[in-house]
Structure formats: structure tokens, C-alpha cells
Amino acid sequence: xxxxxxxxxxxxxxxxxxxxxxxxxxxxxxxxxxxxxxxxxxxxxxxxxxxxxxxxxxxxxxxxxxxxxxxxxxxxxxxxxxxxxxxxxxxxxxxxxxxxxxxxxxxxxxxxxxxxxxxxxxxxxxxxxxxxxxxxxxxxxxxxxxxxxxxxxxxxxxxxxxxxxxxxxxxxxxxxxxxxxxxxxxxxxxxxxxxxxxxxxxxxxxxxxxxxxxxxxxxxxxxxxxxxxxxxxxxxxxxxxxxxxxxxxxxxxxxxxxxxxxxxxxxxxxxxxxxxxxxxxxxxxxxxxxxxxxxxxxxxxxxxxxxxxxxxxxxxx
Numbered sequence: 001x002x003x004x005x006x007x008x009x010x011x012x013x014x015x016x017x018x019x020x021x022x023x024x025x026x027x028x029x030x031x032x033x034x035x036x037x038x039x040x041x042x043x044x045x046x047x048x049x050x051x052x053x054x055x056x057x058x059x060x061x062x063x064x065x066x067x068x069x070x071x072x073x074x075x076x077x078x079x080x081x082x083x084x085x086x087x088x089x090x091x092x093x094x095x096x097x098x099x100x101x102x103x104x105x106x107x108x109x110x111x112x113x114x115x116x117x118x119x120x121x122x123x124x125x126x127x128x129x130x131x132x133x134x135x136x137x138x139x140x141x142x143x144x145x146x147x148x149x150x151x152x153x154x155x156x157x158x159x160x161x162x163x164x165x166x167x168x169x170x171x172x173x174x175x176x177x178x179x180x181x182x183x184x185x186x187x188x189x190x191x192x193x194x195x196x197x198x199x200x201x202x203x204x205x206x207x208x209x210x211x212x213x214x215x216x217x218x219x220x221x222x223x224x225x226x227x228x229x230x231x232x233x234x235x236x237x238x239x240x241x242x243x244x245x246x247x248x249x250x251x252x253x254x255x256x257x258x259x260x261x262x263x264x265x266x267x268x269x270x271x272x273x274x275x276x277x278x279x280x281x282x283x284x285x286x287x288x289x290x291x292x293x294x295x296x297x298x299x300x301x302x303x304x305x306x307x308x309x310x311x312x313x314x315x316x317x
Contacts (some may be wrong), residue, residue, distance in 0.1 A: 002045040020068040026052070027060040034072065049073045074131070084127045089120065092291050096286050097161045099124070099139060102293045103153050105270045109144040119151060142166060143239060146256070150274025151176070151293045156283075156308065164283035169239065173279035176234040176244060177223075177295050179272035179302060180253035181265055183230045187222040195240045202260065203242040205250050218241040218247040224303045229267065231257060231303055244273060268298040 018033055030041045030050065043049075048056045051071040052064065057227045064070070084091065090102040101124060103109065108119040137156040140162040154161035165172070193205040194213035206213060217237040224231040230253065234244055242261070248254065249261040256265055256272035279290040294300075 003267050005248060013180070013271070014071050015251060018070040018072070020066055023063060025060070026050070026057065026062040026064055028073075028305065029064055029070070033070075040133060041174060044072060052272060070260065084123065089123060092293065093289070096155055097282065098165070099155050099157065100291050102151050103145055103150055103275075103300075105148055105150040105296070108147045109153060110141055118141060121155075124155060129291050135188060143169070144273055146182075146242065146245075146271065146273070149273045150270075150296055152278045152291055154278060154280075161283050165280070165314045168283070169210030170279070171235060171280070172279065173290075174236045174239060174275070175277035175279075176236070177199055177274045177276045178234055178248065178257060179256045179268065179299055180248055181228060181229050181256055182253045183225050184202075184220065184232070184251050184253055189220055189251075191218045191220070191250065192216070193247065193250070195246060197241060203240075203246050205246050214238070214240055216243045216247070220248070226303050228265070229302055231299075267302055272299055274299060 007205055020029065027041065027045070030044070031038065033042060034044075042060070045058050045060060048058060048204060050057055051073070051163070052062065053069055053070075057172070088104045089107075092100040092102050101120065103120050107123075111119050121139065121141060126138060127139050134187060137157050138158065139157065142154045142156050142162060142165050144149060145153055156165055165288060177250050193207055194209050195205055195216045196213040197203050209219065210217075215238065218282050220232045221234040223233055232248070232253075234248075236243060245255050245258055245261045249258075254263040256263055256267055257270055258272075259266075260289045274296055275293065276295065277290065277292050279288070281287070281290055
């Protein structure tokens, strides 16, 4: 005899796509079409498991029209998605090989000595496990963003894909938007130096190689200036710890909200650094991928009404 959970899964596996024959309200239509208990059907709507003509609907009294296409997703997937959204984490892209998330400022990418549980990595894997055994997968770390940095983070779904992306990491286009104090002497420039992490976990820059130092190259261009702040677009050839923060501080333009590297102001009440774009060749198919995350409101409002073009990341290819 099937358990109650098995009966629900069986019903949803059989009835997933429906075509409406006559006009009626969504909730009673689902009662009749799915043959499930009222509480289960209401939860399907509550957690966003029901789509009508491709759009997620939660309104019980939505009026269906003849010909409407209704899709019912797995409840476990819908619940897991709601949890991820409640943490303000957006899935930008997912396929069988990789997953790209939009990380909020203030959340660690991976565990540290001080925080071992509440991280982007942990929340993502909780989401993947919560979708149920029908879609088993796990995330593997490819790169990291600082806790205060928001924006795009890429995870692999297998060790093979993780290795392929890491081996080609220098070829991945990594673009950031950053608000800095002051204005660079040149509107366009490149910074190259050797970075070394000290015992205090602070990173230091040098023009000459020293034991343990790693070469880092940062390209920047000025987008806008308003008052004592400037908005820069930054591209990395490498991807070292605190690279942008250290290099821009060396220009005399510390990242706003970054007292560790000399900032005197905090206009956004956060580190004013956002990972806005990733572009790469798919590790398995070779197809060109480009992912964008718009400039957060906390940063963009600093330049509202000023002349010039913010050139924020838009859309996704």
C-alpha cells in the first residue's frame, strides 16, 4: 500500500500539464483535475507550484479561460524555491552542469572560523536537497565573493565541471561595478601587482614578487562621478582575495564602505562592490554564456540624476 507522500508524488507525476476546457476558478479546477486533498492543492498554490500559461499563480480565485495551459510542479521544488527567495537569493541560471546565483551583500559565500553554517553554499545545497530525489544534485564551489560584495557566484554540479571551470578561470570574463571615494587620475587604466595575505588576513600589494605573493591584474574605467564618489567598471584577469579593494585603495580611491582598506565613508551602509557580469564558455558544450546582475539600488541611487551612463548589467544571454 502506498504511503500518503507516495500517492501525492504519483498523482503529480501523472498529472503535470493540463489544458482548460471551460472557464472556471483555478482552485476548484485543481481540486477536480488533480484529485488531491484540499490542503495539498492549497499548498501547491501557496508555494508557487502552479503555473498558468507560463506564469506562476498563487491566487485561488484566478479565472481560467478555455485553452489555458496549466502546469503543476513538484511541491518539494516549489517549497525549496520559496526558501531560497526568502533569503533574497536569485537563481540566474541552472542546467545539468552548473548553477549561477545572485548573492546579497552580507552573506558569506562559504564557511569561515566565525560562521560555519549560514552561507550561500549551505543555502544552495539545502535548496537542491529540498527539491526531492527526483532531481538529485549538489553544488561545488568554483569561486567566492567577499561577504560584503553582492552579485554573481558560479557553482558546479560535479567535480569534473568544477575542474574544467577552474582550469579555464582566467578566460572567464569577470566584471564588477564599484563605488569609490574620489576619482582616479586617469579615466581608464590597468593595475598590476603582487598580492600577499598577512597574518591579520589583510592583503598587501607590492610591485615586486615576494614569497607567497600572487600576480594580479585589474582593469578599470570611470563611468560616473558625483560629488566625492565615482562609479567604476572593473574587469579582472585574475581573481585574488580582496584584489579590487586593494588595487583601488592603491590608486587613492578606496571602495566606499571599506574601512579595512582606507575608506572614510559608508554611503550605502555596505561594501559598495557588486559582481555584475560573468561570461564564459560552457564547460561541457562550449556554448557562450553571459550572465548579468543589475546594479543594486543602494549603489545606483547614489548617482541618480547625474550626467552620463550607469551602464548597469541588463538581462541575460
